Amino acid sequence: MAKESTDNVTIDLFQSQRRPGRPKTNPLSRAEQMKLNKRRQHRRDRARGLKRIELKVEESVYVALNQSAEAQGMSRSQLIERILTEAMALTDQDV
Template structure:
Protein backbone atom coordinates (compact mmCIF):
# COMPACT_ATOMS: atom_id res chain seq x y z
CA UNK A 1 0.00 0.00 0.00
CA UNK A 2 1.41 3.36 -0.96
CA UNK A 3 1.54 6.20 1.52
CA UNK A 4 -0.87 8.98 0.56
CA UNK A 5 -0.18 12.42 2.05
CA UNK A 6 -3.91 13.17 2.30
CA UNK A 7 -4.64 9.85 4.08
CA UNK A 8 -4.90 10.58 7.81
CA UNK A 9 -6.72 7.39 8.73
CA UNK A 10 -3.50 5.37 8.97
CA UNK A 11 -1.89 7.30 11.79
CA UNK A 12 1.01 4.90 12.16
CA UNK A 13 2.36 6.10 8.82
CA UNK A 14 2.51 9.65 10.16
CA UNK A 15 3.78 8.93 13.68
CA UNK A 16 7.19 10.49 13.04
CA UNK A 17 5.85 13.47 11.10
CA UNK A 18 5.96 16.78 13.01
CA UNK A 19 2.62 18.54 12.87
CA UNK A 20 2.49 22.35 13.05
CA UNK A 21 1.10 23.71 16.26
CA UNK A 22 1.79 25.83 19.27
CA UNK A 23 5.25 25.14 20.69
CA UNK A 24 5.60 24.08 24.30
CA UNK A 25 6.58 27.21 26.24
CA UNK A 26 6.44 25.94 29.83
CA UNK A 27 8.38 22.94 31.09
CA UNK A 28 5.81 22.21 33.83
CA UNK A 29 2.83 19.92 33.25
CA UNK A 30 -0.58 21.60 33.06
CA UNK A 31 -1.64 20.61 36.60
CA UNK A 32 1.54 22.12 38.08
CA UNK A 33 1.01 25.30 36.04
CA UNK A 34 -2.54 25.68 37.36
CA UNK A 35 -1.40 25.14 40.95
CA UNK A 36 1.39 27.70 40.61
CA UNK A 37 -0.91 30.24 38.94
CA UNK A 38 -3.51 29.87 41.70
CA UNK A 39 -0.84 30.30 44.39
CA UNK A 40 0.40 33.47 42.66
CA UNK A 41 -3.15 34.80 42.32
CA UNK A 42 -3.84 34.29 46.03
CA UNK A 43 -0.57 36.03 46.91
CA UNK A 44 -1.45 39.01 44.68
CA UNK A 45 -4.91 39.22 46.28
CA UNK A 46 -3.40 39.14 49.76
CA UNK A 47 -0.98 41.94 48.84
CA UNK A 48 -3.96 44.01 47.62
CA UNK A 49 -5.69 43.47 50.97
CA UNK A 50 -8.36 41.13 49.60
CA UNK A 51 -9.70 38.23 51.64
CA UNK A 52 -11.69 35.28 50.41
CA UNK A 53 -15.22 34.52 51.60
CA UNK A 54 -17.54 31.82 50.33
CA UNK A 55 -21.23 32.23 49.77
CA UNK A 56 -23.75 29.63 48.68
CA UNK A 57 -26.87 30.88 46.93
CA UNK A 58 -29.65 29.23 44.93
CA UNK A 59 -29.66 29.21 41.14
CA UNK A 60 -32.32 31.93 40.79
CA UNK A 61 -30.33 34.43 42.87
CA UNK A 62 -27.14 33.53 41.01
CA UNK A 63 -28.83 34.20 37.69
CA UNK A 64 -30.09 37.58 38.91
CA UNK A 65 -26.61 38.50 40.15
CA UNK A 66 -25.08 37.52 36.82
CA UNK A 67 -27.60 39.62 34.88
CA UNK A 68 -27.15 42.66 37.11
CA UNK A 69 -23.36 42.34 36.94
CA UNK A 70 -23.51 42.17 33.15
CA UNK A 71 -25.77 45.24 33.00
CA UNK A 72 -23.39 47.23 35.17
CA UNK A 73 -20.34 45.80 33.39
CA UNK A 74 -18.88 44.49 36.65
CA UNK A 75 -17.65 41.13 37.72
CA UNK A 76 -19.99 39.23 40.02
CA UNK A 77 -17.53 39.66 42.90
CA UNK A 78 -17.40 43.43 42.36
CA UNK A 79 -21.19 43.59 42.28
CA UNK A 80 -21.57 41.60 45.50
CA UNK A 81 -18.97 43.79 47.19
CA UNK A 82 -20.80 46.96 46.08
CA UNK A 83 -24.15 45.60 47.31
CA UNK A 84 -22.67 44.65 50.68
CA UNK A 85 -21.05 48.07 51.10
CA UNK A 86 -24.31 49.78 50.17
CA UNK A 87 -26.21 47.73 52.73
CA UNK A 88 -23.65 48.42 55.44
CA UNK A 89 -23.77 52.16 54.76
CA UNK A 90 -27.56 52.11 55.08
CA UNK A 91 -27.28 50.25 58.39
CA UNK A 92 -24.92 52.90 59.80
CA UNK A 93 -27.51 55.65 59.17
CA UNK A 94 -30.46 53.79 60.69
Protein backbone atom coordinates (compact mmCIF):
# COMPACT_ATOMS: atom_id res chain seq x y z
CA MET A 1 0.00 0.00 0.00
CA ALA A 2 1.45 3.33 -1.03
CA LYS A 3 1.63 6.22 1.38
CA GLU A 4 -0.25 9.25 0.08
CA SER A 5 0.46 12.59 1.76
CA THR A 6 -3.21 13.56 1.41
CA ASP A 7 -4.46 10.26 2.90
CA ASN A 8 -6.08 10.96 6.27
CA VAL A 9 -7.78 7.58 6.57
CA THR A 10 -4.61 5.67 7.41
CA ILE A 11 -3.46 8.12 10.06
CA ASP A 12 -1.09 5.57 11.60
CA LEU A 13 1.20 6.08 8.61
CA PHE A 14 1.61 9.73 9.58
CA GLN A 15 2.29 9.36 13.32
CA SER A 16 6.00 10.05 12.90
CA GLN A 17 5.37 13.32 11.09
CA ARG A 18 5.04 16.47 13.15
CA ARG A 19 1.99 18.49 12.33
CA PRO A 20 2.36 22.25 12.41
CA GLY A 21 0.72 23.94 15.36
CA ARG A 22 -0.96 27.27 15.50
CA PRO A 23 0.99 29.75 13.39
CA LYS A 24 2.88 32.47 15.20
CA THR A 25 0.92 35.68 14.72
CA ASN A 26 2.98 37.99 16.92
CA PRO A 27 6.71 38.59 16.50
CA LEU A 28 7.16 39.13 20.27
CA SER A 29 7.74 36.31 22.74
CA ARG A 30 4.94 35.47 25.19
CA ALA A 31 6.82 37.12 28.06
CA GLU A 32 7.27 40.33 26.05
CA GLN A 33 3.59 40.28 25.06
CA MET A 34 2.55 39.97 28.71
CA LYS A 35 4.86 42.83 29.71
CA LEU A 36 3.46 45.05 26.96
CA ASN A 37 -0.14 44.18 27.83
CA LYS A 38 0.46 44.97 31.52
CA ARG A 39 2.01 48.32 30.57
CA ARG A 40 -1.03 49.13 28.42
CA GLN A 41 -3.36 48.13 31.28
CA HIS A 42 -1.52 50.52 33.65
CA ARG A 43 -1.86 53.33 31.10
CA ARG A 44 -5.61 52.68 30.71
CA ASP A 45 -6.05 52.67 34.49
CA ARG A 46 -4.06 55.89 34.84
CA ALA A 47 -6.16 57.54 32.11
CA ARG A 48 -9.31 56.56 34.03
CA GLY A 49 -7.87 58.09 37.21
CA LEU A 50 -7.38 54.76 38.97
CA LYS A 51 -4.58 54.15 41.46
CA ARG A 52 -3.24 50.79 42.54
CA ILE A 53 -3.50 49.65 46.16
CA GLU A 54 -2.13 46.34 47.34
CA LEU A 55 -3.03 44.73 50.65
CA LYS A 56 -2.74 41.36 52.30
CA VAL A 57 -5.64 39.80 54.20
CA GLU A 58 -6.35 36.52 55.93
CA GLU A 59 -7.74 33.76 53.73
CA SER A 60 -11.10 33.86 55.55
CA VAL A 61 -11.47 37.57 54.69
CA TYR A 62 -10.47 36.85 51.10
CA VAL A 63 -13.09 34.11 50.78
CA ALA A 64 -15.75 36.30 52.40
CA LEU A 65 -14.95 39.17 50.01
CA ASN A 66 -15.19 36.86 47.00
CA GLN A 67 -18.52 35.42 48.14
CA SER A 68 -19.97 38.83 48.92
CA ALA A 69 -18.81 40.31 45.62
CA GLU A 70 -20.25 37.37 43.68
CA ALA A 71 -23.57 37.62 45.54
CA GLN A 72 -23.78 41.33 44.69
CA GLY A 73 -22.77 40.82 41.06
CA MET A 74 -19.59 42.89 41.17
CA SER A 75 -15.86 42.33 41.17
CA ARG A 76 -13.89 42.00 44.38
CA SER A 77 -12.10 45.24 43.53
CA GLN A 78 -15.40 47.09 43.14
CA LEU A 79 -16.64 45.70 46.47
CA ILE A 80 -13.47 46.74 48.32
CA GLU A 81 -13.67 50.21 46.77
CA ARG A 82 -17.30 50.54 47.89
CA ILE A 83 -16.47 49.37 51.43
CA LEU A 84 -13.59 51.85 51.66
CA THR A 85 -15.71 54.69 50.27
CA GLU A 86 -18.48 54.00 52.80
CA ALA A 87 -15.97 53.78 55.65
CA MET A 88 -14.39 57.09 54.61
CA ALA A 89 -17.84 58.72 54.44
CA LEU A 90 -18.55 57.53 57.99
CA THR A 91 -15.27 58.92 59.31
CA ASP A 92 -15.94 62.24 57.55
CA GLN A 93 -19.33 62.43 59.32
CA ASP A 94 -17.74 61.74 62.72
CA VAL A 95 -15.24 64.59 62.35
